[in-house]
Amino acid sequence: MAKNNNTTSTTNWTASVTDVQQPKVPILVGLGVAIGAFLWLAPFMGLNSVLNPAKLADIFGGPGSKVNNFLALLGTLGAITSTITTIIIGALSDRTRSRWGRRTPWLLWGSILTAADMCALGTINSENHLWLFILLWCGIQTFINMIVAPLIAVMADLVAPKHRGTISSIYAIGYVIGQYGGPVMGSQFLSSSNSSLINMGYYGLAVLMLLSGPVAAVLVRERSSKSMPVEKLDWSGFVNAFIFPIHQVRNFYLALFGKMMINIAVTAFATYQIFFLTSGMGIDQSHAGRYITLMGTATMITAIVLSSTSGMISDKLKTRKWPVAFSALLTAIGTILPFLTKAPTSMVWYGIIAGTGAGIFFAVDQALNLEVLPNPETAAKDLGILNFANTGAQILAPVMGALLFDAVGKQYLPILPWLSGLAILGAILVLGIKEPKQQEESTQNI
Known part of the structure; x- marks a missing residue:
């Protein structure tokens, strides 16, 4: 079998690649x-x-x-x-x-x-x-x-x-x-x-x-994966293939629920952004649309710039959880600004600050996901479970927003401190992840 340039050998099939096997960025x-x-x-x-x-x-x-x-x-x-x-x-x-x-x-x-x-x-x-x-x-x-x-x-x-x-x-x-x-x-x-x-x-x-x-x-x-061992689909194999992981999963679930808190804050803000401007700040829909456009543009530009560099920086720092937690902190700061200032321009500042956080989050999020996986041979299934941090937020954010709206006296802006708190809670959960120390000597001997 021919050698694949992504790894150094395909003779003995493995589900992942080590630092020694891959000295250069693929x-x-x-x-x-x-x-x-x-x-x-x-x-x-x-x-x-x-x-x-x-x-x-x-x-x-x-x-x-x-x-x-x-x-x-x-x-x-x-x-x-x-x-x-x-x-x-x-x-x-x-x-x-x-x-x-x-x-x-x-x-x-x-x-x-x-x-x-x-x-x-x-x-x-x-x-x-x-x-x-x-x-x-x-x-x-x-x-x-x-x-x-x-x-x-x-x-x-x-x-x-x-x-x-x-x-x-x-x-x-x-x-x-x-x-x-x-x-x-x-x-x-x-x-x-x-x-x-x-x-x-x-x-x-x-x-x-x-x-x-x-x-x-x-x-x-x-x-080719033909040489990969095939696990029998008995009860043990079924559990391993389809059920949520249950062994060595502390980091896995801290990442799942931490990122879900961050995503709920972001999704709920997006769901009610027009109401923050109209009902909360008293401007009409036409002007609200302009501020939403400015906010979206600011978010896109900052997210693209930060996403292109943050992952490489996290490689140099040899950490994933700290950049993700920092991105959550930026999201929390951007989220509470409209509540504190009650000025439409604060929505643009949200786009700049939270967009910076989004760029960092997008760049490092998948790397964090990969490093909390309990078993590389069930990577796709476990990554699918981690994706619940996104899909679950889509389901829960409108519900959370509606509950908070009623709880704070049927007003929109007072929702924002609670959403900011969710983002901070997400950062705390992510910081609870125990990261392994990477062995630098493995690359020095290449």
Whole structure:
């Protein structure tokens, strides 16, 4: 068998790579996961943030409570579906044995099925077919995890610990551009006089989705997994493959719940941002929209700049938890500013400060995930469980926001100190992680 440049040997199959085996940064792996992340996230955000609301407003005859309620239903069902399927698909990916590796078959089929589902979703134009809209959206949440879970697991498989911060930074650049660029792409298909242009948006973004897995697979060049031992799927094997980890998991669950607290604070702020400006600060929706645009631009710029450097810095510092905790502190500071000043410009400062935190978080988050995994052979499944820090926040943030709104006297701005406190709690939990000391002598003897 030919030697793969990601590791020094494929004779004895291993689920991960050591620092000794990989003296140089695997740039192609970084480019593969970054471009792959951009190609799946940009279309998804274009649909979720722009095209789905526009299509539903067209179906219901304009924006209003029907659209809001249906979007809330889609968000809840989608998050639940994603939470369940990412764990299952991750576990199945871990057990895949093929000449193309454990992840590549899932990347390819996930791209094809998600793109096809997007095209089908674009054809729905009637209120009578909204049940099908829900099924197709849950299908997208399922099929896209055939890309997401294996793509992140590639970093656990093919990147040595000393390079994970750098590769996580490269990945974060693609992720951030996809997250903020996707809605921009989707908005190009909006038209007040041509509703069929919205459908074209679904088809156009589906092409990008179709490229995600193949492009990532070509760049990553995963090695064969046929020589990997196959664990019998008896009760012990089933527990190992599908159940939440239960051994040596202190760091794992501190990371999970710590990051969930941070994400709840960020998601709840995004959910109520327009109400902070209108109901809380007394400006009209038109002016609120301008401040939200300025805030979003500031967040995107700072996040891109910081995400491109923070991972490499964390490699040099040989720590993941401190940058993540610092990012949470910046989020907490940015979150409480509108409450303290009650000035619309504070929302822009939130974008700058919290955007700086977001850039650091995106860059180091995946590296932290990889280093708290209890078992590299079940990496995709366990990373899927860690993804609950994101999907769980999507479900819990609106609920938490509604409870806080009632608790503080049906006002919006007094919610912010509580959200800031959640971010600080997340930082405290992350700082509880015990990081192993990296052995520098292993690289000095290369």
